Amino acid sequence: MAYARRGLRAPKAAEREQAATMALLLLGLALAGCWGNPSDEPPVHLQQNMDFQERGEAQERNDFFADHRVMRPPVPETVAVGHLKEDDHMWRGRLPNGALADALPAGLELGPALLDRGQKRYDIYCQPCHGEMGYGDGPATRRGGGFAVKPANFHQDKFRPVPLGYFYDVATNGKGSMKGYKSQIPVEDRWAIAAWVRTLQVASNAEPSDVPEQAAAAMADQRPRRIQ
Amino acid sequence: MPAIFPRWTNNIPIAIGVLAPLVGAGLVFAVAYWFSPRYTDVGYRPEQPVPYSHKLHAGDMGIDCRYCHNTVERSAHAAIPPTATCMNCHEQVKTESLRLRKVRESYQTGEPIEWVRVHQLPDYAYFNHSAHLAAGVGCASCHGRVDKMVVVEMVQPLSMGWCLDCHRNPEPNLRPLDQVTNMNWDPAAEDYDPKRDPARTRQVNPPLHCSGCHR
Numbered sequence: 001m002a003y004a005r006r007g008l009r010a011p012k013a014a015e016r017e018q019a020a021t022m023a024l025l026l027l028g029l030a031l032a033g034c035w036g037n038p039s040d041e042p043p044v045h046l047q048q049n050m051d052f053q054e055r056g057e058a059q060e061r062n063d064f065f066a067d068h069r070v071m072r073p074p075v076p077e078t079v080a081v082g083h084l085k086e087d088d089h090m091w092r093g094r095l096p097n098g099a100l101a102d103a104l105p106a107g108l109e110l111g112p113a114l115l116d117r118g119q120k121r122y123d124i125y126c127q128p129c130h131g132e133m134g135y136g137d138g139p140a141t142r143r144g145g146g147f148a149v150k151p152a153n154f155h156q157d158k159f160r161p162v163p164l165g166y167f168y169d170v171a172t173n174g175k176g177s178m179k180g181y182k183s184q185i186p187v188e189d190r191w192a193i194a195a196w197v198r199t200l201q202v203a204s205n206a207e208p209s210d211v212p213e214q215a216a217a218a219m220a221d222q223r224p225r226r227i228q
Numbered sequence: 229m230p231a232i233f234p235r236w237t238n239n240i241p242i243a244i245g246v247l248a249p250l251v252g253a254g255l256v257f258a259v260a261y262w263f264s265p266r267y268t269d270v271g272y273r274p275e276q277p278v279p280y281s282h283k284l285h286a287g288d289m290g291i292d293c294r295y296c297h298n299t300v301e302r303s304a305h306a307a308i309p310p311t312a313t314c315m316n317c318h319e320q321v322k323t324e325s326l327r328l329r330k331v332r333e334s335y336q337t338g339e340p341i342e343w344v345r346v347h348q349l350p351d352y353a354y355f356n357h358s359a360h361l362a363a364g365v366g367c368a369s370c371h372g373r374v375d376k377m378v379v380v381e382m383v384q385p386l387s388m389g390w391c392l393d394c395h396r397n398p399e400p401n402l403r404p405l406d407q408v409t410n411m412n413w414d415p416a417a418e419d420y421d422p423k424r425d426p427a428r429t430r431q432v433n434p435p436l437h438c439s440g441c442h443r
Contacts, residue, residue, distance in 0.1 A: 049350070052350070
């Protein structure tokens, strides 16, 4: 017996029984589980109490409809009341003559609030591919073998003269192998992002003399001293 | 006349007196422990049709939650992204991956991927994501460190008691309004006082009355 070989005495019958009971108890506890054990079985609720009612929730499956979608797609060739996108400048980024606009549409005002919004939204929706500073080196492009077509670098010369509406247009409808973001980002945010892309371009090409006096003074205070 | 009950039956009342409280306590414990949503719900981690990993996308690559769950700030429901959102990137990277086969199929046929729902309140309870995010409650307070999960799992019981624990004293769970999706923001390390935050224009006022959540 294993016990004997290690120089221990053999257990008495009562001890064995005790050990068996304890093992059973522990096994029972282990089977019953503890709080927070991961499991892929759906939660069991003995009392259902109208937990699930005949009601459609967003994105749920529903067998009433042939395509099983609770959320009904709009009827083709119709426009919901109040959703006609009339303002060409706002929705398509174009002037009445069809050219891309180089200004924000009426109703959006350039200012710190808009640029702040633009920066935050850019960091959510564009940064993964184009990178925080717009050099086309976002975190998603550096993994898994890299992108087949590299995201554009906004600091290339060819993007300097393009009108503001161009960035809005690409963010909305996509371009080449980049897809459009009109379903993901509301229209005002797309304009704010366009303004932020322009800001990045301007900032990457700025001279110290471009900084307004007041801001320059504030910056001089904060700049770490160089050790000479 | 011989005794009807043998002598040992004298011990029965004592045994009952000792055992009944034990059994009672055991029952109370069993119900409190094993019927609690902390046991039945927490840890629910269903297998998904596509081995999509939040740890890879939201954690390692640092993609913001709102890139995919883009309605979360604007509506009650946090949208699960459509296949098109995955294809923004996966038309470019891992285009041949077998693990993404279902995603490509779904994109071609237009049939949605049927993700298994993890968090689900009973239909008689009303919950609204946008109200909580506008008040500065972070995703991590209710969903845990999603950026460390390979498969999404429930870490909070979503019971009424849990909702009310926070509604009675929301302050420790509030954070700056632009940090709601930041998983690394640590309320213990950060010395944040919502009352002195200029970005907040009003005091938060979570409902405690029944019709706030049962409407």
